[in-house]
Amino acid sequence: MFSRSLMLCFCFCLCHGVQTEKSGPNLGRAASEDLIKNWNIDVFPDGEGLPAGNGNAVTGKRVYEAHCLSCHGVDGEGSSADELAGARHSLTDNPPDKTIGTYWPYATTVFDFTRRAMPLNAPGSLSHDQLYAVTAYLLYLNGIIKETDIINAETLPKVEMPNREGFIQIGTE
Amino acid sequence: MVRQTDLQPVAGGGLLDRRLFLKRGLSFSVAVALAPETLASASDNERLAWMQKPGEPFSNYGQPSPHERKTIRWTMGNSMAPGNGVSWAPLQDMEGIITPSGLHFERHHNGVPQIDPDKHQLLIHGLVNKPLVFDMATLQRYPMQSCYAFVECGGNSNAGWREEPIQTAVGYFHGMASCSEWTGVPLRIILDEAKLKGRAKWMVAEGADAAVMNISIPMEKALDDCLLAIYQNGERIRPENGYPLRLIVPGWEGVLNVKWLRRLHITNRPVMARNETAKYTELMPSGKSRQFTFVMDAKSLITSPSFGHKLDNKGLYQVSGLAWSGRGRISKVEISADGGQTWAEAQLQEPVLPKCFTRFRIPWQWNGKKMILKSRAIDETGYVQPERDALIMRRGRYGYFHYNAIVSWEISPEGSVSHVFA
Numbered sequence: 001m002f003s004r005s006l007m008l009c010f011c012f013c014l015c016h017g018v019q020t021e022k023s024g025p026n027l028g029r030a031a032s033e034d035l036i037k038n039w040n041i042d043v044f045p046d047g048e049g050l051p052a053g054n055g056n057a058v059t060g061k062r063v064y065e066a067h068c069l070s071c072h073g074v075d076g077e078g079s080s081a082d083e084l085a086g087a088r089h090s091l092t093d094n095p096p097d098k099t100i101g102t103y104w105p106y107a108t109t110v111f112d113f114t115r116r117a118m119p120l121n122a123p124g125s126l127s128h129d130q131l132y133a134v135t136a137y138l139l140y141l142n143g144i145i146k147e148t149d150i151i152n153a154e155t156l157p158k159v160e161m162p163n164r165e166g167f168i169q170i171g172t173e
Numbered sequence: 174m175v176r177q178t179d180l181q182p183v184a185g186g187g188l189l190d191r192r193l194f195l196k197r198g199l200s201f202s203v204a205v206a207l208a209p210e211t212l213a214s215a216s217d218n219e220r221l222a223w224m225q226k227p228g229e230p231f232s233n234y235g236q237p238s239p240h241e242r243k244t245i246r247w248t249m250g251n252s253m254a255p256g257n258g259v260s261w262a263p264l265q266d267m268e269g270i271i272t273p274s275g276l277h278f279e280r281h282h283n284g285v286p287q288i289d290p291d292k293h294q295l296l297i298h299g300l301v302n303k304p305l306v307f308d309m310a311t312l313q314r315y316p317m318q319s320c321y322a323f324v325e326c327g328g329n330s331n332a333g334w335r336e337e338p339i340q341t342a343v344g345y346f347h348g349m350a351s352c353s354e355w356t357g358v359p360l361r362i363i364l365d366e367a368k369l370k371g372r373a374k375w376m377v378a379e380g381a382d383a384a385v386m387n388i389s390i391p392m393e394k395a396l397d398d399c400l401l402a403i404y405q406n407g408e409r410i411r412p413e414n415g416y417p418l419r420l421i422v423p424g425w426e427g428v429l430n431v432k433w434l435r436r437l438h439i440t441n442r443p444v445m446a447r448n449e450t451a452k453y454t455e456l457m458p459s460g461k462s463r464q465f466t467f468v469m470d471a472k473s474l475i476t477s478p479s480f481g482h483k484l485d486n487k488g489l490y491q492v493s494g495l496a497w498s499g500r501g502r503i504s505k506v507e508i509s510a511d512g513g514q515t516w517a518e519a520q521l522q523e524p525v526l527p528k529c530f531t532r533f534r535i536p537w538q539w540n541g542k543k544m545i546l547k548s549r550a551i552d553e554t555g556y557v558q559p560e561r562d563a564l565i566m567r568r569g570r571y572g573y574f575h576y577n578a579i580v581s582w583e584i585s586p587e588g589s590v591s592h593v594f595a
Contacts, residue, residue, distance in 0.1 A: 024363070025314060027307075027311045028303070028311070028367070031305055039296055043444070080252050092460040094570075095571055100451075105445065116384065117282065117383075117385060167462050168461050168464065
């Protein structure tokens with residue numbers, strides 16, 4: 001239960017305003033290792049968070065055709081959903097062409113995003129091997145790796161993306 | 174009483190002193206969207222139909238009048254995935270500063286999840302000494318506070334980058350911005366409880382939707398004014414706005430205000446998610462892109478009169494609009510009725526809150542000639558909303574996000590309103 005004095009000091013402050021209270025009733029439950037492991041699907045550019053498994057563009061092409069092509073088009077050229085490969089112009093053309101190959105700074109983001117959000121009509125349905133394979137295929141379509149290169153937790157963070165240095169971090173300037 | 178001297182313009186094109194509103198005895202014309210319907214035909218001494226019988230009974234949840242059916246969000250979903258897309262708030266039909274929850278704009282990456290609040294949890298882990306889980310019932314027992322804040326999509330107003338001015342209602346051009354009273358638990362309280370480690374510099378927030386949308390936020394902001402919002406405009410947040418829990422990041426890009434919030438991963442670096450690399454970054458003519466452009470810079474727009482409205486005849490009108498800035502309070506809004514040659518200060522309606530919509534108004538005497546109306550916001554940091562040419566000079570035309578240039582409406586001699594680049 002809150003004590004009355006606690007309630008009083010919490011009242012009537014706006015978020016942009018005067019003073020914000022410092023502490024609460026400390027009711028959070030300890031999170032178990034298991035819960036954290038199951039929920040944490042973040043993959044970082046250095047490879048932190050990548051699971052076991054592997055694949056290459058040869059198998060990835062089959063995954064792509066079965067699960068992605070209907071929205072992203074043949075060879076990732078775009079359809080109802082974004083173009084993923086096959087850029088015809090550079091970033092300084094009018095208009096520019098932004099694809100994984102011309103724009104994305106990190107290869108790990110392809111795996112992370114596909115695992116969390118794709119295929120859009122059945123997110124979370126692909127195995128880790130399928131995810132590595134389709135990631136490899138998208139990198140291959142963009143001319144970044146070879147068709148038979150194995151993509152896994154070791155190799156993916158090492159893939160050098162063409163636009164790796166293309167971003168200026170603005171922050172809160 | 175209004176004296177003739179009160180009607181002396183204070184700037185070109187017939188702009189009058191903003192304080193004129195406070196004087197009595199002045200009547201304004203209102204720009205209307207439609208041809209006026211025939212007035213109720215009853216003579217003055219006859220009771221109108223709804224005064225001759227008892228009205229409708231009580232209702233469990235009130236709805237807008239059937240006469241307001243046109244005040245709706247316009248929606249645009251992906252052909253293969255109807256839950257992927259946006260809807261716009263109809264700013265052209267609204268007044269004041271609060272967006273009704275049912276009209277708040279939407280951006281969903283993969284539809285609106287139907288979350289059972291009893292099964293919803295918030296996990297905090299990573300660089301903390303005490304990883305914690307909260308269920309909704311527990312969060313409800315924490316001290317709450319309100320935050321009056323706009324949420325604006327980083328992609329709002331992006332039609333402004335096009336070569337030709339888009340001719341559409343102001344809401345469908347700039348309506349990926351809305352403003353609510355958000356009530357919930359200050360994020361700082363929960364972060365303190367989890368005891369941050371010294372290296373904690375970023376927080377990756379994640380939603381419980383089918384897109385499992387995630388994004389990185391600097392810890393400095395998380396500890397400053399972020400809110401774990403449970404209520405919107407006094408009721409539990411609507412499903413499309415993040416029910417049962419939404420992260421409010423006042424003044425910063427909409428995408429950071431993660432809906433259906435379920436996880437906060439405390440880290441020492443950003444995760445480089447798709448929505449902070451491939452999207453929500455702005456390509457410039459140099460080929461380099463701006464990244465982590467968090468703050469929504471000052472913007473203003475005249476909502477009345479605006480595209481689709483019609484001025485019936487020359488005479489006195491009330492110009493009304495919205496201004497906001499992610500950096501703080503709006504300190505001034507200036508209006509021009511001569512295409513930007515001269516400017517007059519508009520009246521700001523109280524309250525003027527930081528990182529919140531601010532309503533401005535100014536009286537204007539239209540002489541029936543063609544003219545161009547503009548508004549320009551200035552915030553408390555001194556930031557001045559740029560003209561379109563200046564913005565494009567700095568950013569090029571392919572950045573897509575963060576378009577905040579001055580909006581120009583041309584009034585034709587017939588009284589119709591169109592969008593122009595002027």
